[in-house]
Amino acid sequence: MARRKKEECKAPPAWLTSFGDLMSLLLTFFILLYSMSTISLEKFYQAIKGIVEAFGGHYVIHEERVIQGRKVPIQFPDMYPKLKSRKAIEEKLHEIRKMLQRMGINSEVAKYGTSIRLRINTDKLFPSGSDKPYREAIPLIMEICKKLKEFDLPITIEGHTDNRPIRSKRFPSNWELSAARATSVLRLFIQCGYNPKKLSAAGCGPYRPIASNDTPEGRAKNRRIEVIIHLPM
Template sequence: MPRKKKEECKKMPGWLISFGDLMSLLLTFFILLFSMGTISLEKFHMVIKGLTESLGGRRVFLEQKLLNQSNVPLEFPEMYPKIKRRKMLTKALNDIQQKLNKAGIEADIIQHGSIVRFRINTDKFFPVGGATPYPEAIPYIFDLCKRLKEVGFNVVIEGHTDNTPVRGGRFRSNLELSAERALSILKMFLQCGYPEDLLAARGYGPYRPIAPNDTPKNRAKNRRVEFVIDAS
């Protein structure tokens, strides 16, 4: 019997032919949609007008001569005000952080999304077991208040301590001490004119440490005041 010749190339799978036809039909369909569609320049400019004004841009007056042009001049002097305020906030905190660090006061900036924490060590802000700031620390507090008042975000002032028991004085626990320190700073913010409805004070005592209370260095890290700024 004669031997069958081997096929040089394999046949194309049947599904591939159907897939190619489907892609061709879809391409034809979208070309027809594009050719049949018309863009109304007037409606397009009206959409741009609404978006511009809703995002803080200047009011756009669409005159007939503008509708005949391909470009409509738009101005956005107040565009994205929150982004500008956040940049101002970042600059203010960086400036104050540098001042504090030069004075030997440890300060850090921690950001989680729209929440910014400005953390200040309290060893040079408050006496041991006391809630009244040192006289030399008061200018830094007022400076921080003035800079934050320019951006006008909500601020929660948090007081934190280490786990060393309070001995003597008028406070019975670290929780009371931390709350009174936060409240003392809040009162100073009110004196410098910060809006009352944007302020709050909380005391956490030793219950939210950022380091283990096992060494003097770590306990010093936990003695702090945090300014929690909601920049959303």
């Protein structure tokens, strides 16, 4: 009987084969990551251009030249939805509030999630029981529109009243009065040049008070127009 030839070295354990395959896959993965780290500027700008256009922005224009260096500064001043920061909008609203304060009109700025509200008391904007602004209030409303127009954001204009009932041929209730006042402000915004597609109006009557209607001060605070700026998501 022939003698069995003695093996010179032992066979590797079975797990070592799987471990070798895993290391090969990891090496391939890191080589792939390294190859992707080399960015083609032309393809990069094309991709950014598509994203900007999808969100309603403008074209990305860049010079056809070789850019040296690792850090490439890219600026998109007209990119939507970050046309203007929330901070810039808040600063503009506080500027409007100071303008109203100088004219003796009470106002305040309130923040609600993805919207900011400019609340303006209507006692010096509209005569009691009327939806037609005072003649001297019209330039003021137009100036508010001019300051907000640069942001080009959707705006809802709400009309609010106190709880004292009104009954007239034109306005059977505060619902109609609040809606008519909101629409009057909206029409002035359109005359100012604001995009009508981004404007809407609503009448809330006395049903969304921000103060008690038991005192004259509270009722005055509830008589208001709210300019609601809807911020981009």
